[in-house]
Amino acid sequence: MKENAFLRRVQESFKEIVVKNELNEKNIDVSCSVLTAQEAIGNPERKDFPIQKGKEKMMQACFGCSYGQAFTDMPNTFSGKVKELTTMSLETNYERAVFISGVNAVLRELNMADHTIHCKDDGPKACSSELAEMIEKEYGTPKIALFGLQPAMAEVLHKKFPLRIFDLDDDNIGQEKFGTIIENGMCEIADVEAWADLFLVTGSTVCNNSINNFLQLKKPVIFFGTTISGPAALLGLKRFCPQSS
Template sequence: MKANEITLLEKLQKDLQVLADENQLGEEKLEIECSVLTPREAIGDPERKDFPIQKGKEKMMQASFGTSHGQAFTDMPGNYSGRVMDLTTMPLNKNYERAVFISGLNAVMRRLNLADRTIHCKDDGPKKCSQELADMIEKEYGHPQIALFGLQPAMAEALCRKFSMRIFDLDDDNIGKDKFGTVIENGICDMQEVESWADLFLVTGSTLCNGSIVDFLALKKPVVFFGTTGAGAASLLGLKRFCPQSS
């Protein structure tokens, strides 16, 4: 990981430490329990079948803290059990560790009513979300040129109908393929060149788990993060997040 990636995650750990101290969470015996959800548990049975989780490209980890839940998409899933204070000191070098921390952070933030919409939408939710996203963009940004980082197919298809798009992804099976009239580009790219083209960035919150979120925080163009993974971090860092169909 880059030094600035570690610094950002360490900041979030310190923020969680403060919240734990303020709310006496460190004294609780209640544990964070992380488990890996099946595609059906995570997103239900949507009409389309090309979501990455359905293709086995990523998994969803869900953390439970009492009756509150938080989630994180990751390519390195696994179970975990530990106290809140363990999250504030655990290493964050691997994608698995970051997924545990991020899902746990989301669950704690949800319990403290500092974050909402931490559970992924299901069934026809992704389709509705995509339509709402297109409407929101048109209302707030007009007709911008959009750089979408993270191929969410329902979202990409809806946006490609209305806007000039460039789509970036890290999945080798997607890079170079034509999707919805747009050739998918490598997400490891010249961000300065992309920013010179784009008016608006749409970025998956999963960039928290792979560490690449830092590449988007210094951009001068507006950035909107989407999905449940970034729920807690968006609240702590003051980031704009769009996730209207989640619960």
């Protein structure tokens, strides 16, 4: 898989911060643990989130008194030093999840990123209502391309806006849900951009190496979720995640 230029920019920016704050010399441990579905999102009313179906796992890094998270389909544990994140290979989904969760935790500890912990219980439902209100206020009634099937969001959005949903899960692709047929996320982005007025994109794209597809679009892009909290703060991406902590 080709190198992720976006993640390299994140890594370079992060390295400067680590050096500036003398975190290399302090050799502070960063540990990553894999959370269960209940630990990650509690008990929301809906039961069709990817993490509940075993399609994704959440990795959580702890640094100082702060936590950072990343959704991935290649979970495992990691324990090391902050300096290892600045030179880590970012070729696999596992490496990217370790790196991203670690970056999120460190930046949270430095007060450079916020909302790094996933919302729980009724949080996704409240988030989705807030999202619809924000979109209506800022964009009117746009045609929305949702990349990453977030069921609570899709449930609310499809009632208010023209909506197309794209996903990478074979169990979802081709199925009719929320008033539309779920399309393959491995698609021709230019064709989607010709239709859409607004892209809503899961922050997990930063871990599965597909985020570069959305960085050159002329249409507005809003990333959602805790995974992209640190990278979004570092590189100025628009992110929506109001119910996270």
